[in-house]
Amino acid sequence: MxxxxxxxxxxxxxxxxxxxxxxxxxxxxxxxxxxxxxxxxxxxxxxxxxxxxxxxxxxxxxxxxxxxxxxxxxxxxxxxxxxxxxxxxxxxxxxxxxxxGAEIADLRERRRLVDAALAARDAGEVRRAVELACAAEELWRGDFAEGLQAPYLTAERLRWAEKRLTVLEARLTGEIELGRSFEYVHELVRLVAAHPLRERLVELLMLALCRTGRPADALAAYEGARQRLAEAMGADPGPALRSLHARILRQDPNLLPLPPVPVP
The missing domain is CATH 1.10.10.10 (Winged helix-like DNA-binding domain superfamily/Winged helix DNA-binding domain)
Structure with missing residues (x-):
């Protein structure tokens, strides 16, 4: 180019x-x-x-x-x-x-950072993947094409909101793997409140609560999600959420608090 x-x-x-x-x-x-x-x-x-x-x-x-x-x-x-x-x-x-002779620079930069984060994750470099995902998130200044009213841009705004959430979920997954659950419980509570039917966020909140020694709160988060899904969609939680719920009930030792990954 x-x-x-x-x-x-x-x-x-x-x-x-x-x-x-x-x-x-x-x-x-x-x-x-x-x-x-x-x-x-x-x-x-x-x-x-x-x-x-x-x-x-x-x-x-x-x-x-x-x-x-x-x-x-x-x-x-x-x-x-x-x-x-x-x-x-x-x-x-x-x-x-x-x-x-024109290109959307921040979209290009975001694509490069997300691709690099995925490659780092696939290589087992969790800390590097999280850093790259954070850098991609920092490019956002608001909603996609914020304030512009046009049918095409409204559809694009929804599409990019989904892409942004997917990367955010991947970053938070990495943060929890690095033993940083305590730091991100409040962020996950806020995100679940903003996206109450998004099961992956509930799953991450439940996992973070378990990793901070709060399994009862994790079970309460599951129950809240179950009720919301039933009322809004007449559906039960999906397999991933149900599986995590069952692991908490049987006190799976893999859900116990993890020590933070030491910084090299």
Whole structure:
């Protein structure tokens, strides 16, 4: 990938792990009104692929666009060309609008960190995997494309929220393996409250409570999850949660508190 695609040749950096922003040599540049920013976010997410006019309208306004939407699209495209200046090229091709010479830097950096964390985990390097996952988490400044209202971005926001939680769960799993359960019980309580039907978070909370010598509280956490799942979905907890519950009841010695892994 050349300099034009990474954005280094013109010093322009785009970020979407939070409110959309563009920085030229570290200074944020104004990107115009919210819908214009939404157009930019949608085009950035195409990663250099053209997006048809109809596809752009559907992505930004959905199935009921305003009457003068064509003029709005032209206005926002012109506004973005002025705002971005030299470097990125926003052009109309036979297939649609295409934004080139632009890349979402924080998504690229997150992907690199998560891939490295997975490789470290697979190699048994738990501490290194946790450090890399923490670095990936620190890139987030808020919700994905926070504040921008567009059907396409709403769907992407949900998708990225799931990806963020998955990495967070993997990091917390590593923290517990490293004997740091006491430090993360409160974070897990908060996360379970925010995502009450997410069984993996309940499982991690139960494990952390056991590892801090609180098996009765772990059983209470299971019961709370069981009731929530029954009320919301008419379902029982899944196999992983039920298995952990059974291990706690039979006082599995592998659930006893672990000594912290010494720092080399």
């Amino acid at each position: 050349g300099e034009g695609m990474t954005g280094t040749s013109h010093g322009l950096r785009f970020e979407l792990l939070g409110p959309l922003r563009a920085l030229r040599d570290g200074v944020e540049i104004p990107l115009g009104p919210p819908k214009q920013r939404a157009v930019l976010a949608v085009l950035l997410l195409q990663e250099g692929r053209p997006l048809s006019y109809d596809g752009l309208v559907e992505a930004v306004w959905g199935g009921a666009p305003p009457v003068h939407v064509r003029k709005l699209v032209q206005k926002y495209v012109s506004g973005l060309r002025r705002a971005l200046g030299a470097g990125p090229e926003l052009a109309w091709t036979g297939a649609g609008y295409r934004l080139t």
